Amino acid sequence: MLNSSIGIFDSGVGGLTVYRAIRERLPEEKIIYLGDTARIPYGTRSAATVRRYAYQDASFLYKQNVKLLVIACNTISSVALDLLTENFPVPILGVIEPGAKKAIQTTKNGRIGVIATEATVESNAYVKAIKTLNSSVEVYTQACPLFVALAEEGWHNHKATKLIAIEYLSYLQSQEIDTLVLGCTHYPLLKEVIQSVVGSKVTLIDSGACVAEEVEGLIKSSDTVTSNKNTCLDSFYVTDSGKRFSRIAELFLGQPIENLIAVDIWDENAKFKSNIDINLSKLSLNNL
Amino acid sequence: MLNSSIGIFDSGVGGLTVYRAIRERLPEEKIIYLGDTARIPYGTRSAATVRRYAYQDASFLYKQNVKLLVIACNTISSVALDLLTENFPVPILGVIEPGAKKAIQTTKNGRIGVIATEATVESNAYVKAIKTLNSSVEVYTQACPLFVALAEEGWHNHKATKLIAIEYLSYLQSQEIDTLVLGCTHYPLLKEVIQSVVGSKVTLIDSGACVAEEVEGLIKSSDTVTSNKNTCLDSFYVTDSGKRFSRIAELFLGQPIENLIAVDIWDENAKFKSNIDINLSKLSLNNL
Numbered sequence: 001m002l003n004s005s006i007g008i009f010d011s012g013v014g015g016l017t018v019y020r021a022i023r024e025r026l027p028e029e030k031i032i033y034l035g036d037t038a039r040i041p042y043g044t045r046s047a048a049t050v051r052r053y054a055y056q057d058a059s060f061l062y063k064q065n066v067k068l069l070v071i072a073c074n075t076i077s078s079v080a081l082d083l084l085t086e087n088f089p090v091p092i093l094g095v096i097e098p099g100a101k102k103a104i105q106t107t108k109n110g111r112i113g114v115i116a117t118e119a120t121v122e123s124n125a126y127v128k129a130i131k132t133l134n135s136s137v138e139v140y141t142q143a144c145p146l147f148v149a150l151a152e153e154g155w156h157n158h159k160a161t162k163l164i165a166i167e168y169l170s171y172l173q174s175q176e177i178d179t180l181v182l183g184c185t186h187y188p189l190l191k192e193v194i195q196s197v198v199g200s201k202v203t204l205i206d207s208g209a210c211v212a213e214e215v216e217g218l219i220k221s222s223d224t225v226t227s228n229k230n231t232c233l234d235s236f237y238v239t240d241s242g243k244r245f246s247r248i249a250e251l252f253l254g255q256p257i258e259n260l261i262a263v264d265i266w267d268e269n270a271k272f273k274s275n276i277d278i279n280l281s282k283l284s285l286n287n288l
Numbered sequence: 289m290l291n292s293s294i295g296i297f298d299s300g301v302g303g304l305t306v307y308r309a310i311r312e313r314l315p316e317e318k319i320i321y322l323g324d325t326a327r328i329p330y331g332t333r334s335a336a337t338v339r340r341y342a343y344q345d346a347s348f349l350y351k352q353n354v355k356l357l358v359i360a361c362n363t364i365s366s367v368a369l370d371l372l373t374e375n376f377p378v379p380i381l382g383v384i385e386p387g388a389k390k391a392i393q394t395t396k397n398g399r400i401g402v403i404a405t406e407a408t409v410e411s412n413a414y415v416k417a418i419k420t421l422n423s424s425v426e427v428y429t430q431a432c433p434l435f436v437a438l439a440e441e442g443w444h445n446h447k448a449t450k451l452i453a454i455e456y457l458s459y460l461q462s463q464e465i466d467t468l469v470l471g472c473t474h475y476p477l478l479k480e481v482i483q484s485v486v487g488s489k490v491t492l493i494d495s496g497a498c499v500a501e502e503v504e505g506l507i508k509s510s511d512t513v514t515s516n517k518n519t520c521l522d523s524f525y526v527t528d529s530g531k532r533f534s535r536i537a538e539l540f541l542g543q544p545i546e547n548l549i550a551v552d553i554w555d556e557n558a559k560f561k562s563n564i565d566i567n568l569s570k571l572s573l574n575n576l
Contacts, residue, residue: 038337039327046529049326118532149437160455163448241334244406 015072043117303360
């Protein structure tokens with residue numbers, strides 16, 4: 001186990017902000033990254049579908065002999081962490097808990113804002129996680145669907161991005177939050193514009209950076225620090241064309257990606273289907 | 289065949305602009321619509337993946353006994369029309385040819401612009417289709433990835449949308465186009481802002497409206513006009529949660545959708561896999 005890899009997965013490139021944070025903290029560990037680019041984005045899908053996809057993603061990485069799985073995606077963390085924890089016998093970390101914990105430690109006035117995808121907001125995962133840690137704080141949430149597209153377009157400092165940020169963030173500002181959780185792994189790319197809109201008195205929490213801290217703690221405390229110097233390249237798997245992933249990954253990492261491999265993970269749900277008995281064809285609209 | 293339905297499919301809600309155009313022209317026909325919402329968007333995926341998904345979509349509708357299939361999506365039309373035409377024995381119409389034909393009829397200065405998703409632009413499908421009809425016209429293309437998210441957000445007249453449109457359209461304007469093809473079925477929702485940016489001297493071509501004209505012609509000329517008055521509701525199928533589809537569909541249609549059903553189409557590729565021998569796991573990045 002010592003010398004096996006850390007597995008990180010996301011629906012696409014967003015999780016690379018988490019990858020980067022872990023890479024910086026643990027330079028000797030080998031990392032395997034999976035971006036399910038054929039089915040991105042997860043953030044607008046139903047919980048049932050996200051759970052099915054997440055199971056397939058985790059199965060693929062589990063078979064690569066990982067010692068730890070990091071769900072580098074808020075949507076998956078909010079709806080599928082329980083399912084994965086039950087099904088795979090390795091430690092699994094999501095991004096919600098670490099972000100929630102840091103927000104609680106940071107707020108002084110007890111008013112926390114969370115921005116995320118529609119799915120994460122609807123799941124109420126951050127509100128629950130924060131309230132479980134401290135029921136007296138107030139949590140205000142806002143979905144920002146356009147932020148993902150803007151981050152991927154590389155428009156980090158565009159006038160339009162600022163206008164959109166002003167619109168999305170006005171509700172949270174009116175609630176006088178002093179702490180704002182970036183509840184989507186794409187959002188750290190828009191950190192500057194978000195900070196300029198909310199002002200310097202609001203502290204931004206990058207959930208990806210928080211999970212990297214926990215990964216480091218977990219690996220050190222469980223004595224699974226690698227004994228090899230990491231001399232091989234990290235592996236990056238995608239489920240669809242690598243071209244777009246490569247281009248956007250360079251925006252996220254500031255350097256090109258090597259060792260990018262396309263894989264098919266469609267059949268990883270054989271076990272999931274029989275175990276969990278989920279069959280969309282049997283669901284009517286009312287059950288969704 | 290007379291009284292069977294017209295099948296329309298898209299990766300999501302975008303094709304509803306085509307549905308609406310056909311619904312208005314042929315009020316007596318019954319329409320079955322499939323939106324593959326679990327795997328939207330197709331516009332940023334590789335051609336191989338879009339072909340696989342398109343085959344599954346078409347299979348599903350074909351089994352519902354349709355007399356005609358309309359691909360209400362530019363991305364699918366540009367990369368999979370040949371595959372579907374070879375595999376399904378009903379007339380199949382894409383949106384590219386009708387849009388290209390209308391653009392040729394409209395332009396006076398022989399300079400045509402096309403805006404579309406990244407996948408449609410990369411496929412070069414509009415350029416090829418227009419040049420095949422008239423090789424002397426000049427065609428200029430521009431991908432507008434943020435337009436889909438803006439249309440779905442309902443920000444049709446937002447200041448940010450205008451800023452983004454100005455940026456995307458400046459290259460085409462500098463080419464002095466007099467005709468602009470809306471090469472993505474989402475874009476008709478942003479018609480007003482696009483027209484205000486390019487000015488009234490540029491004529492916008494809505495490919496969806498053009499295909500509706502062709503559907504009417506084809507049904508009338510092939511004597512398959514329905515003999516029933518359409519008294520039943522049209523059927524709308526989605527592959528993921530109908531909640532989001534419903535909400536956005538109302539933006540597209542100006543009224544709520546009834547008769548919305550969730551279906552599972554994942555197994556429709558059994559035949560496709562064996563016939564076409566596509567296996568992503570065997571593809572290295574260089575083949576994608």
